[in-house]
Amino acid sequence: MVNIKTYKLQNDAIRYKFHIYIGTDPLTGKEKTTTRSGFKTKKEAKEAYYELQQEIKNGTFGKVSKDTYQEVYELWMEHYENTVEDSTLLKTKRIFQNHILPTFGSYRIAKIDAAICQKHVNQWAKKLKRFKMVKNYAALVMKFAIKHSIIDKNPFDLVELPIIKKTISLEDDDDEFENFYSREQLVHFLNCLQQETNLKKQVVFRLLAFSGMRKGEVFALKWKDIDFDTLEIRITKAVKRGENGLYLGTTKNGKPRTIKLDPETVDFLKKWRTEQDNIFSAKKINTKTKQQLVFSNTFNVLQDPNKTVQWLSSFIKKHQLEPITTHGLRHTHCSLLFEAGASIKEVQYRLGHNDVKTTLEIYAHVTRKAKAGTIDKFTAFLNDESD
Known part of the structure; x- marks a missing residue:
C-alpha cells in the first residue's frame, strides 16, 4: 500500500508527501527511509512513489548518474x-x-x-x-x-605516446638557446647591473644570481627573514597566483631552508632597505612592521614575480647581453656552484630541490661542459711530450 499523506503550507495550500523504505544501513543495521514532498496532487505523489520504488528494486537509487x-x-x-x-x-x-x-x-x-x-x-x-x-x-x-x-x-x-621527430635544418647551424651564463658572462652581467639607477631591480637580480632563489621566493621575502649579522636568509614562502590573484604560499618543495649570502649582496640589501623606507615614508606608508616585504610593489603589497620578465628583457636589450630568463639566473647559480666544487647535496639544499634528480640534471650539464675540454687536454699533453 502506498501511504500518501497531506500537509498544509503557510498559505493553506494542500500538498502531498510519502515515506518509503530504501533498505538497511550496512554499517548500523538500521532501516533507512526517505521522504518526498511538495506534490500538488495525490496522483503525482503516487507516480513518484512507484518510480522511486523501481529505482530501489533495480539498485540504481542514490547512485551518482553522470553521463558526459x-x-x-x-x-x-x-x-x-x-x-x-x-x-x-x-x-x-x-x-x-x-x-x-x-x-x-x-x-x-x-x-x-x-x-x-x-x-x-x-x-x-x-x-x-x-x-x-x-x-x-x-x-x-x-x-x-x-x-x-x-x-x-x-x-x-x-594509449601509445607519439614520438616527436626532430628535424635538423641544414641552413641553421646555430646552437640551441642555453638558459644559463658562464662565469665570464655572469661577471659581465653584474658589471652592467651596477650601471643601473633603479636600485630595487639591481638588488633583485643580484640576489637571484647570488642565492639561486626562485623569483616567487624572492618576492615573498620579508625583512625579518634576513639576518644581517650572520649573513643568512630564511626562505619559507613563495608568491603564487590563484583564482583570486597573488598570495603567499609554501615553497615549491614545501620545506623552508636557510642559506648564506655573500657580504656584498647583504650590503646591497641594506642600501635598498634605506631607500625603500624613504620611498614609502614620502607616501605616508609605514615600512617598520614585522610583515614588511623586501620587494613590494608601489602600493606596498605583493609584487607580481612575472614583472621580472619585462625588467630583464629591457636590461638585456639595453646592454646587448646574451639572452637569459629569470629562471636562467637560478640555473647559472647552480651550474657555477658545481664548477666551484660544491657537492650535490649542498647544491640540492641551497636551491630547494625536493628531488636530487633535478640537481643531477644540472650537474650532468656541467660534466658535459667539462668533457668538452677533454680533447684540448689530450692535445696539450701530446704537444708537451713532443717538445
Missing part, C-alpha cells in the same frame, strides 16, 4: 580543489579549459574508447610540448569515474 566527461570532471574537481594549493588548482583548471574539455567535454564518458583517446593525444602532441602532462590530467577524470563505478576501465591506459 564534463559532468564527471565537475564532480572530480569538487574533490581535487581541496587537495592542492590555489596556484596548482588554477594551472589545472586552465589545462582542462584550454585543451581537454574542448575535445572531451561533450563525449558520453562510457563511450570514450582507446581510439578516441589516441586521436586526441596525437593532436595534442602536434601542438603542445607538454602533451604528456595534458594526457595524464585527462586520464585522472577517467580514474575517478572508475573509482565511482561510472565506467569499468580507463581507455588512456591503452
Whole structure:
C-alpha cells in the first residue's frame, strides 16, 4: 500500500508527501527511509512513489548518474580543489579549459574508447610540448569515474605516446638557446647591473644570481627573514597566483631552508632597505612592521614575480647581453656552484630541490661542459711530450 499523506503550507495550500523504505544501513543495521514532498496532487505523489520504488528494486537509487566527461570532471574537481594549493588548482583548471574539455567535454564518458583517446593525444602532441602532462590530467577524470563505478576501465591506459621527430635544418647551424651564463658572462652581467639607477631591480637580480632563489621566493621575502649579522636568509614562502590573484604560499618543495649570502649582496640589501623606507615614508606608508616585504610593489603589497620578465628583457636589450630568463639566473647559480666544487647535496639544499634528480640534471650539464675540454687536454699533453 502506498501511504500518501497531506500537509498544509503557510498559505493553506494542500500538498502531498510519502515515506518509503530504501533498505538497511550496512554499517548500523538500521532501516533507512526517505521522504518526498511538495506534490500538488495525490496522483503525482503516487507516480513518484512507484518510480522511486523501481529505482530501489533495480539498485540504481542514490547512485551518482553522470553521463558526459564534463559532468564527471565537475564532480572530480569538487574533490581535487581541496587537495592542492590555489596556484596548482588554477594551472589545472586552465589545462582542462584550454585543451581537454574542448575535445572531451561533450563525449558520453562510457563511450570514450582507446581510439578516441589516441586521436586526441596525437593532436595534442602536434601542438603542445607538454602533451604528456595534458594526457595524464585527462586520464585522472577517467580514474575517478572508475573509482565511482561510472565506467569499468580507463581507455588512456591503452594509449601509445607519439614520438616527436626532430628535424635538423641544414641552413641553421646555430646552437640551441642555453638558459644559463658562464662565469665570464655572469661577471659581465653584474658589471652592467651596477650601471643601473633603479636600485630595487639591481638588488633583485643580484640576489637571484647570488642565492639561486626562485623569483616567487624572492618576492615573498620579508625583512625579518634576513639576518644581517650572520649573513643568512630564511626562505619559507613563495608568491603564487590563484583564482583570486597573488598570495603567499609554501615553497615549491614545501620545506623552508636557510642559506648564506655573500657580504656584498647583504650590503646591497641594506642600501635598498634605506631607500625603500624613504620611498614609502614620502607616501605616508609605514615600512617598520614585522610583515614588511623586501620587494613590494608601489602600493606596498605583493609584487607580481612575472614583472621580472619585462625588467630583464629591457636590461638585456639595453646592454646587448646574451639572452637569459629569470629562471636562467637560478640555473647559472647552480651550474657555477658545481664548477666551484660544491657537492650535490649542498647544491640540492641551497636551491630547494625536493628531488636530487633535478640537481643531477644540472650537474650532468656541467660534466658535459667539462668533457668538452677533454680533447684540448689530450692535445696539450701530446704537444708537451713532443717538445
